[in-house]
Amino acid sequence: MHRTPHSSPHLRVMSALGLLAALLFPLGMAFAPGALAAPTADPVRVMPLGDSITGSPGCWRAVLWNRLVSSGYQDIDFVGTLPPQGCGQAHDGDNEGHGGELVTNVADQNLLPGRLASTRPDIVVMHFGTNDVWSSITPDRILAAYTKLVAQMRASNPDMRILVAQLIPMNPSSCAGCAQRVVDFNARIPGWARATGTDRSPVTVVDQWTGFSTAADTYDGVHPDASGDDKIAARWFPALSAALDAGVPQDPGDPGDPGEDPAACTARFRAVSSWQGGYQGEVTVTNTSASAVRGWTATVVPANGARLTQLWNGSLSTAADGTATVRNAAWNGTLAPGASASFGFVATAPATAGAPAATVTCTGAAPAA
Numbered sequence: 001m002h003r004t005p006h007s008s009p010h011l012r013v014m015s016a017l018g019l020l021a022a023l024l025f026p027l028g029m030a031f032a033p034g035a036l037a038a039p040t041a042d043p044v045r046v047m048p049l050g051d052s053i054t055g056s057p058g059c060w061r062a063v064l065w066n067r068l069v070s071s072g073y074q075d076i077d078f079v080g081t082l083p084p085q086g087c088g089q090a091h092d093g094d095n096e097g098h099g100g101e102l103v104t105n106v107a108d109q110n111l112l113p114g115r116l117a118s119t120r121p122d123i124v125v126m127h128f129g130t131n132d133v134w135s136s137i138t139p140d141r142i143l144a145a146y147t148k149l150v151a152q153m154r155a156s157n158p159d160m161r162i163l164v165a166q167l168i169p170m171n172p173s174s175c176a177g178c179a180q181r182v183v184d185f186n187a188r189i190p191g192w193a194r195a196t197g198t199d200r201s202p203v204t205v206v207d208q209w210t211g212f213s214t215a216a217d218t219y220d221g222v223h224p225d226a227s228g229d230d231k232i233a234a235r236w237f238p239a240l241s242a243a244l245d246a247g248v249p250q251d252p253g254d255p256g257d258p259g260e261d262p263a264a265c266t267a268r269f270r271a272v273s274s275w276q277g278g279y280q281g282e283v284t285v286t287n288t289s290a291s292a293v294r295g296w297t298a299t300v301v302p303a304n305g306a307r308l309t310q311l312w313n314g315s316l317s318t319a320a321d322g323t324a325t326v327r328n329a330a331w332n333g334t335l336a337p338g339a340s341a342s343f344g345f346v347a348t349a350p351a352t353a354g355a356p357a358a359t360v361t362c363t364g365a366a367p368a369a
Contacts, residue, residue, distance in 0.1 A: 043077040044244055047121035048095045050128040053168065053223060055097020057085035060224060063233035064240070065091035073244055079119035094119075103128040104137055107145035116156040123243050124153055125236060127165040127208065129185065130222065134170065134178055139185045143192045154201050161243045162203045164193060168232065171214040172221040182209070190312055193331050204331045206239045207313060208232055210272055210282050210344045238339040245292075245336040264289040265335070265364040267298050271356035278349050279306070279356040283326070284342045287335035293364035295333040296341070300324040303357040306349035313343040335364070 048054050048061050061078065066089060068076060077092065084093020096115055106112055106128075126149075132142045146164070153160045166186040171179045186209050197203035208231075214221045217228035224232055265287050272280040283300060287293040300308060300323070307322045314326040324345075332341040349356070 043075040044123065045077050045079045045119065045121045046123045046125060046240070047079050047116075047119055048097060049080075049124050049126040050097045051101045051103075051131055052097065052099035053130060054127055055080075055082055055085065055095050056099040056223075057087050058095060058097045059087040059226070060229040060232035060236070061093065061095060061097075062087040062089050062091040063229050064236050067233060067237055068241070068244075071241065073241070076244065079121055081115050081118050100131060101128075102131045102135065102137070103149070104132050104141055104145045107148040110152075112149055112152050113156070116153065120156070121153075121160070122157060123161045123163065123240070125163045125240060127167065127232075130167055130170060130182075133167065133181045133185055134172075134175055136177075136181070139188045142185060143188060146192060147196060150196055150201075150203065158200060160201050161246070162197075162201065163206050163236065163239050163243065164189065164203055165206050165208040165235075166190075166210075168208045168212045168217075168224065168228070169214045170222050179214075187312065190329060190331075194329065197331050202331060204239050204243070205313060205329070206235055207342055207344065208235050210280075210342065211270070238335070238341065239332075242334060242336040242339045245339075246334075265293060265296055265362045267360040267362040269300070269358045269360045272344070274356050277351060278309075278347055280344065280346050281356060281358065282342055282344045283358075283360050284340050285328075285335070285362050286340040287337055287364060289364065290337055292337065293333070293335040295365035296328050296335065296362055298326045298343070298360060298362040300326060300345075301359040302347055302349075303359070304349060304353035306347045306353055306356070306358070308345045308347050310346040311343060312345070313341070316345075333365075 048058065052058075054061070065078060078094050080094045080096035082095050082097065084091070085095075087093070096119070129142050132145075150162060153162060166189050167182050169179060170182050190205050193203045193205045212228065212231055217224055217231055219225045265285050268284045268286070270282045270284070272282050274280075283298055285296050285298055298314075302308065302322060302324070305322070308316060308318060308324040311326060313332060314329050317325045319325070326343055328341065335341060347356070
């Protein structure tokens with residue numbers, strides 16, 4: 001899907017056609033009904049899928065919708081069998097966020113096919129499983145439900161593009177074990193996505209966990225407040241804009257034209273948290289070129305003797321001197337111009353290392369000629 005200017009091209013077309021009709025009708029020319037109708041492309045249909053974090057009222061959807069529109073995305077349609085639920089700002093509020101639902105129940109009861117048939121999405125944006133984690137359902141069962149839902153999505157649309165969130169943190173006062181169970185479940189999602197995604201129907205993992213605070217970004221340890229809504233929308237935006245830019249269906253012949261500038265990218269390091277002897281870090285890779293990046297490699301040189309020991313949303317190799325090379329995962333390598341992808345890691349560090357720091361760089365694979 002291509003971005004369109006904010007002024008409506010259809011209005012300009014209809015104005016020109018009206019002028020043409022005014023000039024031709026006095027000459028006795030007649031038109032068959034519909035002969036002047038300008039062809040219009042169908043909007044890309046995006047289904048936000050999940051539980052109350054998505055739907056009750058799920059105000060991150062409003063933030064995301066308005067960011068897409070302000071960035072020039074006009075031909076989009078958020079779809080779902082549920083109507084808008086407030087949020088205090090104009091947006092397309094249709095959604096499939098059912099409060100209290102478990103993804104395992106949706107799969108077991110085959111609830112999704114009817115919802116898909118009613119809305120016919122091209123892209124699914126899914127943050128689903130919080131209630132399952134709260135209910136102590138095992139990651140294996142939740143991921144089996146994910147797999148069944150993906151199969152049902154592809155039965156509805158073989159070209160379905162699926163964005164799946166690593167869940168935001170959860171720390172309600174009534175569930176002492178929930179916080180760790182979210183971490184354990186999120187760690188399984190990238191491997192599941194690698195096994196489930198296809199070239200025709202990719203599964204993209206979107207890290208909604210890193211940098212999200214239950215103390216600062218929720219009002220009850222579970223549901224996002226305004227700050228949380230902004231963070232969730234900001235994480236969805238690069239992945240969804242890349243999916244929209246890919247078109248419907250994804251066009252494998254649109255990687256770029258000969259003579260385009262080589263792809264370029266930047267990398268930014270952020271310390272998420274630290275403790276005696278280590279820290280958690282995050283690196284965001286951003287495509288700064290005018291062409292799509294078809295793969296990226298980041299180099300992380302941790303300061304003061306630190307070493308990366310665990311990594312997600314990428315593949316890691318480490319040199320003897322501690323320099324880490326991170327290559328994109330299968331689902332997050334393609335970046336539209338301006339889009340970003342993030343990977344997280346855990347590093348060990350000497351007790352005297354001081355504040356976490358690292359030098360990061362990246363290179364992007366240029367589009368095929």
